[in-house]
Amino acid sequence: MSETQELPETLDYATWARAVREGRLLGQECQDCGHVAGAPKGACAQCGSRDIETVELPTTGEVYTETTVNVPPIQFEDRGYQVALVQLGDARVMARIEGDHVDIGEAATLAGYVDEDEDHPAPVFERA
Ligand SMILES: [Zn+2]
Numbered sequence: 001m002s003e004t005q006e007l008p009e010t011l012d013y014a015t016w017a018r019a020v021r022e023g024r025l026l027g028q029e030c031q032d033c034g035h036v037a038g039a040p041k042g043a044c045a046q047c048g049s050r051d052i053e054t055v056e057l058p059t060t061g062e063v064y065t066e067t068t069v070n071v072p073p074i075q076f077e078d079r080g081y082q083v084a085l086v087q088l089g090d091a092r093v094m095a096r097i098e099g100d101h102v103d104i105g106e107a108a109t110l111a112g113y114v115d116e117d118e119d120h121p122a123p124v125f126e127r128a
Pocket residue numbers: 030031032033034035044045046047048049
């Protein structure tokens with residue numbers, strides 16, 4: 001990955017959220033089993049190891065699975081919205097999709113974020 005960006009050794013939520021606001025996605029790669037997570041966690045979700053390293057994730061990937069949420073919270077008004085699990089390198093990241101519907105296997109790219117509530121930005125993707 002890029003050597004030009006300083007990445008914190010331990011990824012906390014605030015750092016992850018700040019990166020989302022800057023248009024970057026950070027994840028964690030387990031040094032024991034190689035599992036890559038797309039969100040900050042205290043330990044590897046796969047093997048429980050705490051030897052995890054912060055990595056920068058690609059911002060374009062492929063839709064792994066998707067669904068449309070038809071009972072949206074009030075801030076999304078009266079339409080459903082699409083949520084997808086996007087495969088970014090070795091990580092899968094849950095994201096909202098805006099604009100055109102993106103099918104499984106199609107490419108999606110990071111387009112911004114929405115604040116689901118104060119200080120909790122969620123990545124937003126669109127068809128690449
Ligand atoms: Zn692991």
